[in-house]
Amino acid sequence: MKICVMPGDGIGPEIVEQGLNVLNVIGEKFGHTFETEEVLIGGAAIDAKGVPLPDETVEACKAADAVLLGAVGGPKWDTIDPSIRPERGLLGIRKALGLFANLRPASLFPQLKDACFLRPDIVEKGIDVMVVRELTGGIYFGEPKGEGEKDGQKYGFNTMVYYEEEIRRIAKIAFETARKRKKRVCSVDKANVLDVSRVWRAIVIEVSKEYPDVELTHLYVDNAAMQLVRDPSQFDVIVTGNLFGDILSDEASVITGSIGMLPSASVGAANPGIFEPIHGSAPDIAGEDKANPLATILSIAMMLRYAFNLDKEAECIEAAVEKTLSSGLRTGDIMDEGGTLVGCKAMGEAVIKNL
Ligand code: NAD
DSSP: OOEEEEETTTTTTHHHHHHHHHHHHHHHHTTTOEEEEEEOOOOHHHHHHHSOOOOOHHHHHHHSSSSEEEEOOEEEEEEEGGGGGGHHHHHHHHHHHOOEEEEEEOOOOOGGGGGGSHHHHHHHOEEEEEEEEEEESSGGHHHHHHHEETEEEEEOOOOOOOOOHHHOOOOOOOOHHHTTSEEEEEEEEEETOHHHHHHHHHHHHHHHHHTSSSSSEEEEHHHHHHHHHGGGGSSEEEEOOOOHHHHHHHHHHHHOOOGGOOOEEOOOSSSEEEEEEEEEOOTTTTTTTOOOHHHHHHHHIIIIIIIEEEEEHHOOOOOOHHOOOOOOEGGGOOTTTEEEEOOOOHHHHHHHHHH
16 A cells, blocks of 8 residues: 655644554554655745645655645745745645545544533533535635626625536545444535525435435534534534535534544545645644644544555554543643643654554
8 A cells, every 4th residue: 555645844744753653553563564655745845846736746646545644834934925835735736636525523532521612411422523525616616706896886706506426426425434434424505595505405315325324314504503512422424515514624623622633534536535634734833742643643544444444453543542542641732630741752652552
């Protein structure tokens, strides 16, 4: 299995190093060979090559079975020409690989329940939601769009459009994902108001017929936003369009209270997908051995499960992370009363010991 590795900027290289250490041990333990190749992206690529996404990076990613990313960006590149900003590298590689689905799990390890923003009686029921967001269509890309002036008034407009094929492929990803979890999909739309949502709902229902073992429900987006804070335990997989998914995935992850714990995946119709922590490059703590490597380590678990169908190996990593948290080890971002403060390296080493 070939993995293209893009450490990126800030804390990227530190957290990716810990992630790869875990991957190597999993390889030894389960008898797999993971071939890795490191390439440049973001600010590191701008410094070395003058662009945030060199052609060699795109080629190497396309030739791989999966891509691991740390994070990109930082103050050093904040004032450069916007057309070559580090974030452009990220958008560019997602586009080049045809990644139309963003998988954002928001789960709460019971050991970190004090970090959660919700009431203890709600937290008690557990949080383990996977938001599957459509990434390349909808109102962010729909045409026509623009700004104008009419009768002395400025106006702006965008178009929310979804084609059958776009809905079908994201729905399939959601149902397949649910099959690896609790087999429940909630499709979120605004079908009481939007025509585009009525088409969305009809196609999702059609696709669901191929997945009789998965339960399908529907919620309007305003209700879904409420239900996420009222009782997140009711959700398994949420599938939704680009705009609603952007908002709901952030809402779902922030309620868990710990940005350094959350992995993500961007996938397309076939490998390679990109697996990465949801947080940024944290320039304020870069190079200080303070970063939490667990989001990256859990991104490796997602890679094993979704890119390589290695469920047992993924579970092994998740169990090791849980055991490490149970032993009381904490990086600064998740530090709580009674916890033992450790750095990025020590946290990675502890996970390996617990594998
Ligand atoms: P950030 O996620 O980098 O940091 C926000 C806060 O969370 C900071 O205080 C940081 O120290 C902390 N934090 C983040 N990850 C952590 C970890 N693993 N362990 C411990 N603490 C952690 O967001 P930001 O400060 O808004 O952005 C910094 C840079 O990252 C910017 O250049 C931004 O554009 C970029 N960014 C990149 C990505 C990405 O690569 N996917 C995502 C978001 C932001």
